[in-house]
Amino acid sequence: MTTVALEQMVMQQVRAWDVLEDRVLDTLRKVPRERFVPRDFRAVAYADAPIPLPHGQHMLTPQLIGRILQAIDATPTESVLEVGTGSGYLTACLAISTRQVRSIEIHEDLAASARARLAAEGIANADVRTADVFELSFESHYDIIVLTGSLPGYDERFQRALAVGGRLFAVVGEGPAMSARLVHRTSPTNWMSRDLFETWVAPLLHAAQPPRFVF
Numbered sequence: 001m002t003t004v005a006l007e008q009m010v011m012q013q014v015r016a017w018d019v020l021e022d023r024v025l026d027t028l029r030k031v032p033r034e035r036f037v038p039r040d041f042r043a044v045a046y047a048d049a050p051i052p053l054p055h056g057q058h059m060l061t062p063q064l065i066g067r068i069l070q071a072i073d074a075t076p077t078e079s080v081l082e083v084g085t086g087s088g089y090l091t092a093c094l095a096i097s098t099r100q101v102r103s104i105e106i107h108e109d110l111a112a113s114a115r116a117r118l119a120a121e122g123i124a125n126a127d128v129r130t131a132d133v134f135e136l137s138f139e140s141h142y143d144i145i146v147l148t149g150s151l152p153g154y155d156e157r158f159q160r161a162l163a164v165g166g167r168l169f170a171v172v173g174e175g176p177a178m179s180a181r182l183v184h185r186t187s188p189t190n191w192m193s194r195d196l197f198e199t200w201v202a203p204l205l206h207a208a209q210p211p212r213f214v215f
Contacts, residue, residue, distance in 0.1 A: 002034060005046040009033070009062050013048050019066035027069060027093050028062070036089035036117050051087075055107050057202070059087050060148060064199060071182050071196055072144050072167050074098045079141070081161065083133045084148030084204060088114030088126075094146065095126040103128045104136070106205055134206045142166055150178055150201040153210030159183050159191050171201040174210070 010028050019025065034045035037059065041051045051059040060068075068090070074080070074097040085091055085105035091114060095101045103126060105111040111130045118126050138161035145158055150171040159168050162185040171178045178200055183193040 002032065006033065009046040013062050014066035017063040017066065019063070019070050021070050023097075024066055024069045027097055028066060030096055031089065031092045031121075033062070033089060035121065036087045036092065038087075053086055054109060057086060057107075057110070059089060060201070064201075065090055065093060067180065067197065068146060068169050069093060069097065071180075072146065072169055074144055078143035080144040080146065081138070081142045082146050082148065083158075085111055085114045085128050086148060088117045088128070090146070090148060091126050091128065092118060092121060092123055094144075095123045098144065099125065101126040102142075104131050104133045106130070106132050132206055133204070134208075145169070147171065147204065148201070149204030149207070151207050152203055153208055154181075155208060159185060162191075164188060171199060176200060 006029060010025050014028060015025060034042045037045045037051050048061065053059060076099060078098045080094050080098050080101045082091055082094060082101055082103040085103040091101055091103045105114065105128060108130045111128050115128045140161055141163050142161055143163055143166045145161060145168045147170045152174050154172050158170065162168055164185050164187060166185045168183040171180050173179050177198045180196045180199050181193055182196055183191055185191050
């Protein structure tokens with residue numbers, strides 16, 4: 001039943017949302033999503049439905065995971081910074097697609113659960129740390145950065161943590177329609193960005209708010 005449900009998720013949900021890259025679809029086939037959802041929600045692990053996590057968090061939908069993986073176009077030699085580990089499901093997908101993943105999670109219990117799930121799946125190249133990402137500083141060396149929570153206002157500190165040639169996936173904005181954005185670092189002093197599609201994702205905790213106009 002699990003195999004059937006997984007294949008239906010890949011073909012009827014993810015591929016139907018314009019995720020057409022075979023290696024992305026194969027990555028999703030390799031990660032058993034039901035092992036990364038809370039026990040009470042395993043029956044709907046492959047459904048097109050929000051799955052709640054502790055602290056008011058939710059897992060990203062399979063469609064959005066697929067779009068993220070397709071957008072970043074990861075290769076096996078690259079390093080990744082993930083902000084917002086959550087259940088560890090996207091962490092696992094990133095880890096089997098790349099050389100190394102560093103994942104930051106602000107809630108220790110979520111981080112601990114994700115570490116346990118990743119270890120149970122034999123995924124050894126993902127390092128999950130508990131921290132508030134907005135209190136950290138990073139060197140400019142990540143090939144890929146993925147933010148699993150949105151930014152109400154764009155924050156340039158993340159693009160500065162990219163190596164030249166690196167890519168950042170971020171959801172930016174407020175309200176019902178946010179913009180999924182891909183940012184490329186094209187040189188030590190230049191970045192290029194493009195909006196991919198509209199979506200909605202809960203904001204990262206402690207993300208800066210955009211300036212408000214007062215009349």
